[in-house]
Amino acid sequence: MIIDINFIGLIIASIMASAVPLILASCGELITERSGVLNLGVEGMMIIGAISGFALMTVTGSLIIAIFGAMLAGVLISTIFAFLTQTLITNHVATGLALTIFGIGISAMIGKNFVGIPGKEFPVLFEGFKDTIPLLGPILFGHSIVFYFAFALPFITSYFLKKTKIGLIVRAVGDSPESASNQGINVRLVRYACILYGGAMSGLAGAYLSMIYTPQWIENMTGGRGWIALALVVFSTWNPIKILIGAMIFGGLTIIQFHMQAIGVRIPVQFLTALPYIVTIIVLVVISRDSRKIRLSTPSSLGKSFYKDN
Amino acid sequence: MHKFFIRSFVSSLVLLFTFTVAAIAKDVKAAFVYIGPTGDHGWTYQHDVGRKAVEAAGFKTTYVEGVPESADAERVLRQLANSGHDVIFTTSFGYMNPTNKVAKEFPNVKFEHATGYKREHPNVSTYAARFYEGRTILGTIAGTMTKSNVIGYVASFPIPEVIRGINSFTLAAQKVNPNIKTKIVWAFTWYDPGKEAEAAKALIDQGADVIAQHTDSTAIVQMAEKAGVYAFGQASDMDKFAPKAVLTSVENNWGPYYVDRVKAVANGTWNQKDTWHGIGDGMVVISDLDSQMPADLRSKVKKLQADLASGKVHSFTGPIYDQKGNLMVAEGKTADDGMLAGMMTYVKGVEGDIPK
Numbered sequence: 309m310i311i312d313i314n315f316i317g318l319i320i321a322s323i324m325a326s327a328v329p330l331i332l333a334s335c336g337e338l339i340t341e342r343s344g345v346l347n348l349g350v351e352g353m354m355i356i357g358a359i360s361g362f363a364l365m366t367v368t369g370s371l372i373i374a375i376f377g378a379m380l381a382g383v384l385i386s387t388i389f390a391f392l393t394q395t396l397i398t399n400h401v402a403t404g405l406a407l408t409i410f411g412i413g414i415s416a417m418i419g420k421n422f423v424g425i426p427g428k429e430f431p432v433l434f435e436g437f438k439d440t441i442p443l444l445g446p447i448l449f450g451h452s453i454v455f456y457f458a459f460a461l462p463f464i465t466s467y468f469l470k471k472t473k474i475g476l477i478v479r480a481v482g483d484s485p486e487s488a489s490n491q492g493i494n495v496r497l498v499r500y501a502c503i504l505y506g507g508a509m510s511g512l513a514g515a516y517l518s519m520i521y522t523p524q525w526i527e528n529m530t531g532g533r534g535w536i537a538l539a540l541v542v543f544s545t546w547n548p549i550k551i552l553i554g555a556m557i558f559g560g561l562t563i564i565q566f567h568m569q570a571i572g573v574r575i576p577v578q579f580l581t582a583l584p585y586i587v588t589i590i591v592l593v594v595i596s597r598d599s600r601k602i603r604l605s606t607p608s609s610l611g612k613s614f615y616k617d618n
Numbered sequence: 619m620h621k622f623f624i625r626s627f628v629s630s631l632v633l634l635f636t637f638t639v640a641a642i643a644k645d646v647k648a649a650f651v652y653i654g655p656t657g658d659h660g661w662t663y664q665h666d667v668g669r670k671a672v673e674a675a676g677f678k679t680t681y682v683e684g685v686p687e688s689a690d691a692e693r694v695l696r697q698l699a700n701s702g703h704d705v706i707f708t709t710s711f712g713y714m715n716p717t718n719k720v721a722k723e724f725p726n727v728k729f730e731h732a733t734g735y736k737r738e739h740p741n742v743s744t745y746a747a748r749f750y751e752g753r754t755i756l757g758t759i760a761g762t763m764t765k766s767n768v769i770g771y772v773a774s775f776p777i778p779e780v781i782r783g784i785n786s787f788t789l790a791a792q793k794v795n796p797n798i799k800t801k802i803v804w805a806f807t808w809y810d811p812g813k814e815a816e817a818a819k820a821l822i823d824q825g826a827d828v829i830a831q832h833t834d835s836t837a838i839v840q841m842a843e844k845a846g847v848y849a850f851g852q853a854s855d856m857d858k859f860a861p862k863a864v865l866t867s868v869e870n871n872w873g874p875y876y877v878d879r880v881k882a883v884a885n886g887t888w889n890q891k892d893t894w895h896g897i898g899d900g901m902v903v904i905s906d907l908d909s910q911m912p913a914d915l916r917s918k919v920k921k922l923q924a925d926l927a928s929g930k931v932h933s934f935t936g937p938i939y940d941q942k943g944n945l946m947v948a949e950g951k952t953a954d955d956g957m958l959a960g961m962m963t964y965v966k967g968v969e970g971d972i973p974k
Binding site for chain 2: 574
């Protein structure tokens with residue numbers, strides 16, 4: 309096999325494309341968790357986004373309506389979670405799990421009429437520049453708008469949390485809701501907003517799968533990516549840049565192991581299949597081994613309900 | 619007063635009689651247990667098309683989808699057997715032991731297990747389709763249409779059904795083009811569109827210009843369409859997902875068998891048997907051939923299809939060698955069903971090892 313430089317560019321581009329849904333969902337969940345809320349419903353919100361996006365695209369024919377509709381659907385379903393955990397003070401873990409089960413079920417129900425319909429082609433940007441630069445051409449150009457957004461998101465998220473006042477408020481609410489509340493911050497409102505934002509990002513991640521990555525609707529098409537996104541948030545120790553690294557390693561190894569199989573590398577296939585999971589965890593644990601930093605970036609009140617004395 | 623009693627006595631008798639007759643001639647109820655969702659547009663979807671054919675034939679049916687191949691399967695089967703179903707179709711290989719176990723507890727309920735080989739009790743039958751015949755046709759097309767002589771194959775799990783498919787595909791492709799190589803990538807899933815698409819992309823990047831699949835989603839043919847290479851539909855006609863890429867599809871057609879078996883239960887003629895039907899019996903159907911194929915290839919394929927149906931041609935006709943060059947099937951002989959059912963070695967020309 310000839311390894312030319314454009315071939316490597318193509319592989320990197322497909323790795324990045326496979327990392328997009330993980331980055332979107334993880335960065336959304338990161339904000340939710342930074343406000344102290346553990347939402348295990350990522351998989352459910354993603355699948356709802358996937359069916360909503362695909363259904364709206366099929367019915368209205370408009371990609372813009374479909375993309376925003378999917379995000380709105382993510383917001384709506386996360387509103388249920390927010391209402392239960394913030395207003396009715398239910399347990400975060402149990403409610404999140406229920407949200408996933410609910411999302412999978414209801415998406416299958418809505419999706420019954422959309423099975424077997426081919427998706428539409430999603431427009432890509434800068435396709436003409438693909439061949440202008442070797443190696444970098446296929447990496448930088450010829451992707452959908454969602455792709456570019458996903459790769460900007462970790463940096464935006466990082467800036468938002470570190471440098472903006474609202475970011476500081478979110479972190480304060482996640483670390484010590486009591487103190488934040490005493491400072492006059494409406495803890496419940498902040499948490500509501502963060503949960504809804506997480507829902508929107510998960511919805512977008514789902515829509516990317518059903519409209520851009522593999523344009524079609526089939527049941528359970530998220531295939532556990534929501535759970536991987538959740539794990540990425542924890543193993544990256546709530547750091548958006550490390551989420552980007554983790555998602556790239558995970559997507560990368562999934563694709564490279566297929567290439568290794570196709571080339572005929574004699575490593576047991578089962579080991580290759582497990583590789584993405586093992587290596588992603590090892591790498592993230594190694595780059596996040598500073599326990600002081602972990603303590604600083606872990607939202608101290610994660611998953612704990614907040615009761616405000618009236 | 620007497621009149622009243624007599625009248626009520628007679629009417630109760632009539633009522634009782636009606637109920638008894640109704641109970642004897644009660645409708646046959648069939649149940650289906652699915653491994654995946656009916657919305658997969660693949661394996662389970664096609665079984666459900668078969669179920670609808672049973673329904674159209676006037677029988678009541680029930681189905682349970684997404685049943686794991688574990689103790690859950692037993693629980694579901696017991697529940698279905700208890701709730702008055704007369705025949706239960708279990709449509710995945712992994713239901714083999716649960717099916718036989720529950721069949722022992724319910725001797726009056728008939729069980730039909732797809733793709734398995736265990737019939738431990740007289741009320742258990744097995745059935746499967748000779749999909750490898752369809753793959754002989756796909757291999758013939760792939761070997762003719764490839765320009766790079768590299769054919770990609772996305773496989774699911776290393777079980778005889780899948781190995782048999784790879785072998786029959788490769789043998790047919792070699793026959794028309796001795797220079798081809800079949801590259802196999804194991805996705806270790808039946809159904810994960812994202813993963814399947816990535817596997818197909820890897821094969822295309824490695825130079826494959828025809829992609830075959832033994833996984834269930836339409837992601838692979840769509841990836842082929844995007845990359846401008848050829849592909850084949852799996853389980854159902856996938857042409858509309860990738861009109862340029864899909865040359866033809868191998869469709870699973872369970873309906874006629876299901877209707878037959880349910881009718882047999884209704885007539886009381888049901889008996890235990892092992893069914894393995896192919897193109898000839900219509901259980902394996904080849905979709906329309908794409909017009910991108912040259913006319914002589916199309917007529918060749920049509921003829922091959924007819925010969926496979928009549929039994930004139932067998933997918934595994936000797937001489938067949940394994941990867942190390944050992945003779946598997948002697949010249950002029952064909953592989954028997956026993957050998958096919960347990961096939962766990964690659965034939966010569968397939969690259970790589972079977973995952974252990």
